[in-house]
Amino acid sequence: MRADYWTRFLIPPGVWLLALFAFPLMLVLALSLGYVDDLGRAVYGTDWSNYAEAFNPTYLPVLIRSVGYAAATVALCLLIGYPIAYYIARFGGRYRYALIAALVVPFFVNYLVRTYAWVALLSDEGLVNNFLVNLGLTDRGIQMINTPWAVIGGLTYGYLIFMILPVYASLERMSPSVIEAGKDLYGRPFRTFLHVTLPQTKQGILAGSVLVFLPAVGDFVSAQLLGGPDTYMVGNLIQDQFFAANNWPFGAALTVVMMLFLSIWMIGYLRSASRDARGAAI
Amino acid sequence: MSEAIRLEDVSKSFGEYEAVKDVSLTIEKGEFFSLLGPSGCGKTTTLRMLAGFEIPTEGRILLEGEPVEDVPPYERNVNMVFQSYALFEHLDVADNVAFGLKRKKVAKDEIRKRVEESLELVSLADRAKSHTNELSGGEKQRVALARALVNEPAVLLLDEPLGALDLKLRRQMQVELKQIQREVGITFVYVTHDQEEALAMSDRIAVMSDGEVVQCGVPEEVYEHPAEAFVAGFIGVSNLMEGIVQGKDKVKLASGQSVKAPLPEGCDKGEKVQLSVRPEKITLDDFERGMVTLEGTVAERVYQGVNTQVTISLGDGASVVALEQQTYRASADDRWEPGAKVKLGWHPDHCLVLR
Numbered sequence A: 001m002r003a004d005y006w007t008r009f010l011i012p013p014g015v016w017l018l019a020l021f022a023f024p025l026m027l028v029l030a031l032s033l034g035y036v037d038d039l040g041r042a043v044y045g046t047d048w049s050n051y052a053e054a055f056n057p058t059y060l061p062v063l064i065r066s067v068g069y070a071a072a073t074v075a076l077c078l079l080i081g082y083p084i085a086y087y088i089a090r091f092g093g094r095y096r097y098a099l100i101a102a103l104v105v106p107f108f109v110n111y112l113v114r115t116y117a118w119v120a121l122l123s124d125e126g127l128v129n130n131f132l133v134n135l136g137l138t139d140r141g142i143q144m145i146n147t148p149w150a151v152i153g154g155l156t157y158g159y160l161i162f163m164i165l166p167v168y169a170s171l172e173r174m175s176p177s178v179i180e181a182g183k184d185l186y187g188r189p190f191r192t193f194l195h196v197t198l199p200q201t202k203q204g205i206l207a208g209s210v211l212v213f214l215p216a217v218g219d220f221v222s223a224q225l226l227g228g229p230d231t232y233m234v235g236n237l238i239q240d241q242f243f244a245a246n247n248w249p250f251g252a253a254l255t256v257v258m259m260l261f262l263s264i265w266m267i268g269y270l271r272s273a274s275r276d277a278r279g280a281a282i
Numbered sequence B: 001m002s003e004a005i006r007l008e009d010v011s012k013s014f015g016e017y018e019a020v021k022d023v024s025l026t027i028e029k030g031e032f033f034s035l036l037g038p039s040g041c042g043k044t045t046t047l048r049m050l051a052g053f054e055i056p057t058e059g060r061i062l063l064e065g066e067p068v069e070d071v072p073p074y075e076r077n078v079n080m081v082f083q084s085y086a087l088f089e090h091l092d093v094a095d096n097v098a099f100g101l102k103r104k105k106v107a108k109d110e111i112r113k114r115v116e117e118s119l120e121l122v123s124l125a126d127r128a129k130s131h132t133n134e135l136s137g138g139e140k141q142r143v144a145l146a147r148a149l150v151n152e153p154a155v156l157l158l159d160e161p162l163g164a165l166d167l168k169l170r171r172q173m174q175v176e177l178k179q180i181q182r183e184v185g186i187t188f189v190y191v192t193h194d195q196e197e198a199l200a201m202s203d204r205i206a207v208m209s210d211g212e213v214v215q216c217g218v219p220e221e222v223y224e225h226p227a228e229a230f231v232a233g234f235i236g237v238s239n240l241m242e243g244i245v246q247g248k249d250k251v252k253l254a255s256g257q258s259v260k261a262p263l264p265e266g267c268d269k270g271e272k273v274q275l276s277v278r279p280e281k282i283t284l285d286d287f288e289r290g291m292v293t294l295e296g297t298v299a300e301r302v303y304q305g306v307n308t309q310v311t312i313s314l315g316d317g318a319s320v321v322a323l324e325q326q327t328y329r330a331s332a333d334d335r336w337e338p339g340a341k342v343k344l345g346w347h348p349d350h351c352l353v354l355r
């Protein structure tokens, strides 16, 4: 009886999930088996050719590039985000929450708008190049936009907070006396960090990596605004099918393939990582 | 015996607040030394200065004769057992214990041997591969102890290590800890606010109050001859009675009676003092020659099994507590009804005059 009582609370979120998640997913799946008629309209069908097309080797570089950019983004977010989270958690004192809030607030600004700001900064006649030319450091400026670095930089900037927050939470949860124990047991500061702090915050790093990787690998905004044809990502490919090529069924098939690929990959990663965390001897 | 630790006029301030004031102590090698005092008196701060987590604002700390006040914790040959255990949750029991030896780059075979030995010492040999979160509080405490002892430090620092355990386990661990200390012969500096624990375990006790050491001595001395009213009051029930010096070895109590009491040097007539008599030194209705006797009224009687604790009001708000043994001659039930008049007495030697 009690169990019945509590399961009733699962009904509203269940309905919500069904309506807003499962149902659209079904639509995408159904659409991916469809085709485009002569008038350019998407028609449902049972056509597997979209999937055959999705595995066309010409798209392979795009996929590899996307994963590479996303991995680089995760690495950069970790390199930048971990120290920030660390300093706030350990030395922020009573300003900790204010500092976290200060980091979060810029992310309330739409991602697209923030990326445009980067365009204004980095483009060939942008603020940075103007400044460099005025200083006389170069005469024509440096090409920054349309490079992989600009795209990865944009992704890093866009998703940094998703790394900082979980890492901060895991650092905050850690008792400072554990670090002191490390130092007391002859761990120099860097060794203590390596053998105590880092493994104890592994869960935060894992969560942050997943939270950054997933949106980064499917992102199209950064590549569209800060990149060029050479930095085309899977997100751009899919977006083009919907808005430029007007081939919705093929876009849907690409989405499904992408989703399956990421799911398998993520499950594998999370399982092996959590096994590592458990079995980690120094 | 040679000295393990010496503190010379050590002070520590946090901003304006002086947490430790002018502490000077010498701790001998192999000693079980306790820092005892109420919450906030600076015990942990003193211990953390010994460990190297805090640098003294003033004064010197010598570890086996070498000044160490600026030496960081990872270069000091001392180890600490934290109250919160502070175990490394990502490592199993054996790797927790091996941590210090690995950082010191001890050879692998020796690490394995010493880890085994120290787990043996704390009777956890069969839990070597357990994960720390599968352990009970007492087991965690023992891992923390083994993790520190395995490094064979010159001094082991313990900050209320039994504070989180329940009473029964606490008693058991007290005995075990003392046994281990005797076995390894390492100097222990033990912080506690539990006076019974300090009396039971220590070779010597330093009683702290407000950042100062007010008395330092063997347990018997601290208990029997407290240097100040604070010490008398903090350690055990002490029956402090207000009085005024009346003449040579004579004190007039606030409740009116005049009693004989050995006065310390330089007590003048008319000076305000406090008399302290331990409850177990007070007898009721059963006197010997030379005893001081007073009259009072039984206010309360608490039967405690071995003892009966009787609170006697002396009039004028003053009261004393007496502990009476149950003997083969007398049992509690027929004696000292509340409200009854009673005579109490003690030997003047057992009475302490505190200024």
Ligand SMILES: Nc1ncnc2c1ncn2[C@@H]1O[C@H](COP(=O)(O)OP(=O)(O)OP(=O)(O)O)[C@@H](O)[C@H]1O
Residues within 6 Å of the ligand: B014, B017, B019, B037, B038, B039, B040, B041, B042, B043, B044, B045, B046, B193
């Ligand atoms: N890092 C610090 N900054 C400011 N004040 C501190 C700091 N550490 C300790 N204090 C203050 O110093 C005083 C002594 O603290 P300490 O921790 O040494 O007390 P304690 O005797 O160990 O008490 P307890 O039995 O409660 O653990 C306290 O009033 C405390 O507030």
Ligand SMILES: [Mg+2]
Residues within 6 Å of the ligand: B043, B044, B045, B159
């Ligand atoms: Mg303390």
